[in-house]
Amino acid sequence: MRVCARRRSRTLRLWLLIVFLSLHLLVVSLVLSIYHTSCELHSYPGIQTSISFSVQNASASTSTMTAAGSDTQEVEMDGTADDLAKLEALYSHPLYNLPTPPLPDGDWLLKVRTEKKERERMNPILRLSANEDDYDPILWNASAETHPPWLRFHLGISRWQMYQHKDPNLSALTQQMASHRIVSAVQKSGGTQLKLVMSFPNYGQTLFKPMKQERHEETNVNLYYFSDFERHNAEIAAFHLDKILGFRRVPPVVGRLVNVIKEIKDITTDHKLVTTFFTSPVGNACFYGQCSYYCSTEHAICGRPLKIEGSMAAMLPDLSLAPRRSWRSPWRRSYSRSKLAQWETDSNYCDSIKKTPPYDRGTRLVDLIDMSILDFLMSNMDRHHYETFEKFGNDTFLIHFDNGRAFGRHSNDEPSILAPLVQCCRVRRSTLLRLHLLSLQSYRMSDVMRASLSQDPLAVVAPLLTEQHLSALDRRLETVIQTIQDCLQQHQHHSDVIHDDIGHKAEELIRD
Numbered sequence: 105m106r107v108c109a110r111r112r113s114r115t116l117r118l119w120l121l122i123v124f125l126s127l128h129l130l131v132v133s134l135v136l137s138i139y140h141t142s143c144e145l146h147s148y149p150g151i152q153t154s155i156s157f158s159v160q161n162a163s164a165s166t167s168t169m170t171a172a173g174s175d176t177q178e179v180e181m182d183g184t185a186d187d188l189a190k191l192e193a194l195y196s197h198p199l200y201n202l203p204t205p206p207l208p209d210g211d212w213l214l215k216v217r218t219e220k221k222e223r224e225r226m227n228p229i230l231r232l233s234a235n236e237d238d239y240d241p242i243l244w245n246a247s248a249e250t251h252p253p254w255l256r257f258h259l260g261i262s263r264w265q266m267y268q269h270k271d272p273n274l275s276a277l278t279q280q281m282a283s284h285r286i287v288s289a290v291q292k293s294g295g296t297q298l299k300l301v302m303s304f305p306n307y308g309q310t311l312f313k314p315m316k317q318e319r320h321e322e323t324n325v326n327l328y329y330f331s332d333f334e335r336h337n338a339e340i341a342a343f344h345l346d347k348i349l350g351f352r353r354v355p356p357v358v359g360r361l362v363n364v365i366k367e368i369k370d371i372t373t374d375h376k377l378v379t380t381f382f383t384s385p386v387g388n389a390c391f392y393g394q395c396s397y398y399c400s401t402e403h404a405i406c407g408r409p410l411k412i413e414g415s416m417a418a419m420l421p422d423l424s425l426a427p428r429r430s431w432r433s434p435w436r437r438s439y440s441r442s443k444l445a446q447w448e449t450d451s452n453y454c455d456s457i458k459k460t461p462p463y464d465r466g467t468r469l470v471d472l473i474d475m476s477i478l479d480f481l482m483s484n485m486d487r488h489h490y491e492t493f494e495k496f497g498n499d500t501f502l503i504h505f506d507n508g509r510a511f512g513r514h515s516n517d518e519p520s521i522l523a524p525l526v527q528c529c530r531v532r533r534s535t536l537l538r539l540h541l542l543s544l545q546s547y548r549m550s551d552v553m554r555a556s557l558s559q560d561p562l563a564v565v566a567p568l569l570t571e572q573h574l575s576a577l578d579r580r581l582e583t584v585i586q587t588i589q590d591c592l593q594q595h596q597h598h599s600d601v602i603h604d605d606i607g608h609k610a611e612e613l614i615r616d
Contacts, residue, residue: 187555191348194547199537200269200350202606213261213426213493238287240305253277254308257356258421263496265352266503278358281310281416282561286367290374291393297334297508298393298405300368300377302416312362313339313508314405315413316398320570323512330439330486333398334508337568338482339415342507344556345482345577348549350538351474353504357417359562364389364407413562417505427494428503434463435476435524436488447523454527462498470532470603471502473524477535480521481580484510514572517580522587529591533604539585549581550574 194200209215248256253276260267267274288303292311300312316333323332336359343357362368369381369391381391382401390406392399405412420426434457438445447453462468472490479487486509490502525531542549557568591601 184555184558187551187558190547191552191555194348194541194552195270197541197547199534199541202534207262211263211496212259213263213495214259214421216259238305239307242307252306252308253280254304254306254418257418258426261421261426261493263500265501266355267352269350269352274356277356277418280304280306280308281356281418282358282360284308286362287371289368289372291377296396298395298399299334300393301419302367309419310416311419312360313415313417314362316403316405319566319568322515325513328441330437332486332509332512335511336413336415336508337562338484338508338510338512339417340560340562341553341557341569341573342478342482342484342504342510343417344560345553346478346504348542348552348556349474349478349481350534351478351501351504353475353501354507355418355420355503355505357415359560359568360414360416361411361562361565362414363410364391364405364412365410413565420503428491429494430489430491432489433472433487434460435472437485439488447527448520451527454524458528466499467532467603467605468498469524469528470530470535470605473528473531474535475502475504476522476524477531477539477584478504479510480518480584481577482507482510483513483516483518483521483576483580485518485521511569511573514570514576517576517583519583522584525584525587525591529595529601530603531588531591531601533602534606536588536602537606539581539588543578543581543585548578550578553577 248259251259253273256273257267257277260271260273262268284304284306286302287305289300289312292299292301297316298314300314301309302312303309313334313336315336317335319337339357340359343354346352346354364381369378369389372378377391377393380393380399381389382404384390384404384406386409388406388409390401390404392401392404420428434453435447436445438448457463458469463472475487475490479485484507486506491505492498492500492502519526541547542552553569554567554574557563560568562568588601592598595601
């Protein structure tokens with residue numbers, strides 16, 4: 105009996121223990137359930153709200169940025185369209201389309217020779233390259249339709265201008281220079297800085313000047329004008345500015361990206377040039393050539409990693425076909441760190457120049473003053489010589505080439521560049537009228553220049569001139585116009601200042 109009682113007591117305690125543990129577990133589960141529900145009620149709504157607000161804010165921010173970017177893009181596109189419209193209106197203005205009599209045969213620089221032997225005898229480019237595999241076969245005849253763009257350009261040079269207004273060949277020529285396959289690249293001899301002569305399969309040639317300075321960089325104020333870099337974008341911009349001024353005396357220039365290895369090193373026959381190629385520490389292909397200034401590893405021309413920007417200027421006819429004469433400019437600088445030129449100290453300097461051939465007759469003096477206006481607008485102090493075609497004697501235009509040291513500084517104007525205008529007080533009527541036209545809002549110089557440069561292939565990389573340089577053009581234009589006004593006030597008769605090259609009837613037509 106006692107044994108049974110003890111067994112029943114143990115069983116009862118065991119069941120009580122099981123019930124106690126079960127109740128304990130039930131209480132714990134209930135507490136955890138309540139705590140979990142509390143967390144859900146108080147925590148998750150806040151987190152969800154925060155996430156919702158963040159998504160909405162991010163979405164709104166993205167929408168705002170997209171809208172702002174779209175608005176900015178639309179404004180830029182509208183601005184570009186307005187500038188292009190101004191440029192088109194400028195070139196359609198009567199002042200740029202004055203009637204001119206037909207040119208006599210003697211006023212064209214070159215004539216077509218149909219005899220193949222005579223053509224090859226007269227053209228050393230053809231004579232040296234006719235048997236090379238890289239060049240196209242010569243299929244030209246007397247018809248202009250068969251001529252490559254560079255030959256049409258040469259045949260279009262006249263006594264008075266490098267190319268005609270709205271010349272349809274100009275677009276084909278610049279397109280060729282910007283995109284055609286390069287078959288030869290050799291360093292051009294002479295000069296102070298590196299430049300290459302590049303050839304195309306159709307025998308066309310260009311003068312290539314590589315990029316040496318970023319567009320936003322200004323010339324170091326401690327550098328003398330004769331030690332400055334030659335800038336590729338200055339060559340391009342000078343061509344466009346000369347055209348906008350209506351001079352048309354700069355050979356066509358266009359920008360291009362060139363592969364340092366494939367389009368220079370691999371195809372050059374210039375052994376001295378090849379020896380200057382190297383790879384920079386960061387893996388860029390570089391070279392430096394041989395010249396008087398900046399031809400060293402410290403001033404090397406480097407690709408990024410292979411391609412470099414540069415200007416491609418159309419080469420003029422070979423000297424054996426069209427000899428040129430080089431003239432020392434009367435307003436040449438001393439090119440000395442300590443000496444001044446005579447014109448810088450003699451206020452009556454122009455009086456003696458007016459009595460000196462060829463400035464004592466014809467248009468040579470106003471031609472030189474046109475060139476000084478161009479140089480002042482683009483801040484080019486490096487005009488020591490100029491050239492003309494010998495065939496035309498003294499009655500012809502001045503060739504406005506070699507403009508690489510222009511557009512060096514936008515924050516400073518160099519008044520001494522205008523010395524020919526200030527000292528001689530003489531200017532073409534057509535030049536004065538075009539300057540006034542470019543000062544008007546509807547033809548503003550900076551706007552038409554921006555539009556013109558936007559058509560260059562390198563404009564997709566970055567604008568060829570910064571906005572500071574474009575603003576400087578407008579500022580300098582005002583200075584030129586004011587200088588002419590001062591001259592008119594100093595002289596009793598306007599005819600003493602204005603060289604009438606268009607006649608009063610043409611001026612009345614322009615005003616109408």
